Amino acid sequence: MTASQSPTRIVVLAGGVGGSRFVRGVRAAYPDARIDVIVNTADDITLHGLRVSPDLDTMMYALGGGIDDAKGWGRAEETWSIMAELKAYAVEPTWFALGDRDIATHLVRTQLIAAGARPTEITAALCTRWLGDEPVRLLPMTDDRVETHVVVADPEAPSGRRAMHFQEFWVRHHAEPEVLEVLQVGGESASASDEVLAAIGAAELILIGPSNPVVSIGPILATGGVRPALRAVTAPVVGVSGILGGAPVLGMADKLLPAIGVEVDAGAVGLHYGARSAGGLLDAWLVDSGDAAAAERLTAAGLPTLATPLLMTTPEDTARFIREGVGLAERADPAVVERAPASRSHQDPR
Ligand code: GDP
Ligand code: CA
Numbered sequence: 155m156t157a158s159q160s161p162t163r164i165v166v167l168a169g170g171v172g173g174s175r176f177v178r179g180v181r182a183a184y185p186d187a188r189i190d191v192i193v194n195t196a197d198d199i200t201l202h203g204l205r206v207s208p209d210l211d212t213m214m215y216a217l218g219g220g221i222d223d224a225k226g227w228g229r230a231e232e233t234w235s236i237m238a239e240l241k242a243y244a245v246e247p248t249w250f251a252l253g254d255r256d257i258a259t260h261l262v263r264t265q266l267i268a269a270g271a272r273p274t275e276i277t278a279a280l281c282t283r284w285l286g287d288e289p290v291r292l293l294p295m296t297d298d299r300v301e302t303h304v305v306v307a308d309p310e311a312p313s314g315r316r317a318m319h320f321q322e323f324w325v326r327h328h329a330e331p332e333v334l335e336v337l338q339v340g341g342e343s344a345s346a347s348d349e350v351l352a353a354i355g356a357a358e359l360i361l362i363g364p365s366n367p368v369v370s371i372g373p374i375l376a377t378g379g380v381r382p383a384l385r386a387v388t389a390p391v392v393g394v395s396g397i398l399g400g401a402p403v404l405g406m407a408d409k410l411l412p413a414i415g416v417e418v419d420a421g422a423v424g425l426h427y428g429a430r431s432a433g434g435l436l437d438a439w440l441v442d443s444g445d446a447a448a449a450e451r452l453t454a455a456g457l458p459t460l461a462t463p464l465l466m467t468t469p470e471d472t473a474r475f476i477r478e479g480v481g482l483a484e485r486a487d488p489a490v491v492e493r494a495p496a497s498r499s500h501q502d503p504r
Contacts, residue, residue, distance in 0.1 A: 160184050161359035161389075161480075168363040169194045169370025170209035171226040171404065172396055172466075174216035176363035179472020181217075181290065188289040190353035192380075194365070195273065195294045196302040196338060196373035199321050201250055202240065204260035205267055208321070209370065210277055211259055213292055218284025226404075229255040249326035272297040274347050293353060295374045298344035302369050304413075306331035320369055329406035333413040338373055345378035354383040359480060362435070364396030364403075364464065367423050368410035381435070390437040390483035393427050394475070395420035398442040398464055421448030421459075429457035438483035440464060440475055458486035 164187045166177055177191055194209045208227070215221040215229060222228045232253035241248055252260070259280060266276045273294040281292055304323045308316035308331065315334060323329060338344075354360065365371050375381055384391060397420045402408055408418045416426045420441035428434015439457055441448050442464040449461035460482045466472040 160187065161357075162187050163353075163357050164189045164359045164361065165353050165357040165389075166191045166361045166363055167365070167371055167374050168192070168209075168213065169365035170197070170212035173209065173363045173365040173370060174213045174221070175226075175466040176361075176365070176394070176472060177213065177217060177290070178469040179466060179476055180361060182469035183473035183476045184359075186289075187359075188291075190291050190293055190357070192293050192295050192350055192353070192374055194370045194373050195296065196300045196341070196369065197320060198299075198301060199250070199319055201247060201252065202245070203264065204252070204257065205264045206250075206252070206260050207263065207273070207277075207294070210292060210294060211256070214259075214277075214281055214284050217288075217290055217292075218281075220284060229253055232256065247322075247326070250321060272347070274349050291353075293347065293350050295346065295350060295380070296344045296377045297347050298340060300338055300340040300344045300373060300377070302373060303337045303339050304333050304410075305335035305337065306333055324406060329409045333409055336368055336372075336410060336413050338376055341373065341376050343378075346380050346383070350377075351379055351383050354380070354387060357387060357389045360384065360387060360389050360391040361476065361479075362391065362393035362427065364394040364466075366396065366402070366405055366407045366410070367416070367426060368407060368414055371427075372414070375435075384435050385430070390480065390487070391430065391435050392438045392440070392476075392479040392483050393424065393436045394440045394479065395423055395442065395445070395464065397423055399444045403465070419448065420445040421452050424448070424452050424457055424459060425455075429455075431456050437487055438479050440479045440482075458482055 166180055168191055193213050197208045199206050212227045222230050232255050236254050236257055263276050274297055277292050277294055302320035303317050304320055305315050305317045396402055411418050416422050424439040427436050430437050439459040441461050443461050446461040449459040452459040462475050462478050
């Protein structure tokens with residue numbers, strides 16, 4: 155890829171609601187590119203015997219035109235008969251809403267897991283309906299099972315602490331308890347699928363979306379093989395802040411960043427991912443125009459950073475800042491336009 159050429163193969167790292175808005179912008183920026191979205195699966199949870207993958211499903215429905223646009227998640231024109239019946243039986247948990255249409259997705263997934271299929275294969279099967287021949291592929295970050303749990307302060311627990319699934323913290327407790335620790339259960343032994351590593355190795359552009367740095371991007375980067383693969387690529391890696399003016403646009407990243415020792419600040423998140431030149435991942439970082447001071451500070455510290463409006467109001471707004479970020483990476487390191495073609499075989503650094 156040169157500065158005058160568009161990338162033909164793009165990898166995006168993403169979570170659910172913010173991630174899917176971002177990918178809609180990537181599609182608008184590069185309509186002819188093949189896009190591989192590596193999606194967080196550490197939010198996955200088993201409810202009523204059904205395996206639910208909230209970020210994958212949000213991404214799939216959003217890109218396939220089946221999302222409830224007002225909520226940003228769940229199926230359009232959803233009905234809730236099954237939840238009502240479960241409540242009538244007093245069957246818990248009732249705090250996680252599963253719509254009737256959505257449940258069909260979880261039934262398919264759960265059956266295919268029981269039949270021995272890998273999450274990567276199951277996602278591909280589900281996406282046949284939603285994405286058809288579109289050049290967009292959703293890849294679970296791993297075929298292994300990883301779940302984010304949080305340890306919260308609980309004065310009533312004997313130890314003063316209590317662990318719970320991230321979804322319970324977020325959906326049931328509205329991210330209200332103080333978070334002491336974030337754990338990736340199963341994370342130590344999880345490794346990226348061959349599909350994920352091959353996609354990274356073949357990419358001409360890698361985008362780290364504005365998704366939650368702790369519970370969306372964090373688990374992807376912690377998956378075995380991902381970080382070394384990203385460090386090895388010749389493609390530019392461009393990241394986007396989801397923290398604007400010291401707060402997330404939506405979600406609870408402000409409750410989680412302190413628990414991993416990162417300030418709730420666009421500059422701090424950029425340094426958390428790190429400049430490639432300093433052993434990190436990024437060739438360029440985007441912060442909102444209100445965070446221009448952070449941009450100056452980071453650029454001076456060796457991480458090329460641009461301050462520009464980052465609200466993803468329409469896919470075209472998102473496409474605009476993505477192209478600006480790619481331009482910055484190319485200007486900051488002219489070598490990225492000279493580097494090897496994307497057909498290099500990827501190394502498996504696990
Ligand atoms: P989740 O998995 O559904 O929680 O969604 P993600 O993790 O993919 O995205 C949530 C993150 O996206 C939050 O930290 C938000 O601050 C960020 N986000 C949401 N909307 C916007 C936006 O319009 N612009 C930017 N820059 N970030 C956003
Ligand atoms: Ca999520």
